[in-house]
Amino acid sequence: MQPINDVGLENWHDFEVSSRREIIALLRSIGEKNQLVRMLVQGEADVCVTSVLDVDADTNSVILDRSIDSAQNLRILRGQRISFETSLDKIRILFSGEGVTETTFENAPALKLALPVSLIRLQRREFYRMATPLGNPVRAMIQMPEELGGTTVGFPLSDISCGGIAILDNKLVLGDTIGINYEGVRIDLPEIGAVTTTLQVRNSVDLTLLNNKTNRRLGCHFIDISRGNLAMVQRYITKLERERNARIAGLN
Known part of the structure; x- marks a missing residue:
């Protein structure tokens, strides 16, 4: 839980x-x-x-x-x-x-x-977690700290729920500090709209891919997300679920 x-x-x-x-x-x-x-x-x-x-x-x-x-x-x-x-x-x-x-x-x-x-x-x-598309990934736009250049970098989502998201950091630029907050994160949800919120890193897992490269999965939760933004997240999860069900029905 x-x-x-x-x-x-x-x-x-x-x-x-x-x-x-x-x-x-x-x-x-x-x-x-x-x-x-x-x-x-x-x-x-x-x-x-x-x-x-x-x-x-x-x-x-x-x-x-x-x-x-x-x-x-x-x-x-x-x-x-x-x-x-x-x-x-x-x-x-x-x-x-x-x-x-x-x-x-x-x-x-x-x-x-x-x-x-x-x-x-x-x-x-x-709190149902829904995997997000891999081919055309949704990205969380996070502004890097000044010591890392201060630029905004997009990180692909792995999954999404009303509690938060998991992002993939394949260049290992965010580090693995648990509890760190990233403010003003923008997530553009296709056909739904842009969600802006603060993310807090809650867990970090390093993954070894088949090509022996390392990817990092960061589990993040929403901090002080507004009711309107939360509603958009719920609509996007519902959209993904409907699309998945349609694919499953098409295979039958």
């Missing part, structure tokens, strides 16, 4: 659940099915696994299991905003909250969180 910050909760209005009744039902189901919940205290640098112990509709609160690390519990209590991610019936659930406090549940220490006013529910389709 991709990290929660692959998503940017403020950018997923189309998948937002704001009904109090539905939020309570979803969180209770997560607890009843003993689904593990990732609690991100300070992003991916500080993560613990918890579970939903109870959802109290009368007090609008969610009771969570504590971390086994006492120092981490202190960071959770002091944290300004905590992010959570889990899944329910193969649907990804994301939410966040403020002001975690100490409480007890069934005579054991626990944590209490105010019932979130909304959460994000993403079915697998939203």
Whole structure:
């Protein structure tokens, strides 16, 4: 599963659940099915696994299991905003909250969180990765740092999802630094339009090709992508999927 910050909760209005009744039902189901919940205290640098112990509709609160690390519990209590991610019936659930406090549940220490006013529910389709054309590749136009010339270079996409893209760096000019951001990246999606966003490198894999040359695949996620740009990405993925299905149907 991709990290929660692959998503940017403020950018997923189309998948937002704001009904109090539905939020309570979803969180209770997560607890009843003993689904593990990732609690991100300070992003991916500080993560613990918890579970939903109870959802109290009368007090609008969610009771969570504590971390086994006492120092981490202190960071959770002091944290300004905590992010959570889990899944329910193969649907990804994301939410966040403020002001975690100490409480007890069934005579054991626990944590209490105010019932979130909304959460994000993403079915697998939203993060479905679609391979992009190889013959006439879509390119991500990235401005190089000044130490690398400051020019704009196009990198072919390997695949695309609503969470991000994978690009191929066959000249190994970008390096493999995880976490680096490239701002103002332009991606021209055929028949859809141009998407501009910030990319953050999340993983790097060096590939050895049949001719013994090395290519580098960089997995990147969108940072603060606008709702309009995100909608264009979704339309392009749908377009690619339709074209693939048409090819498959033509072979039958």
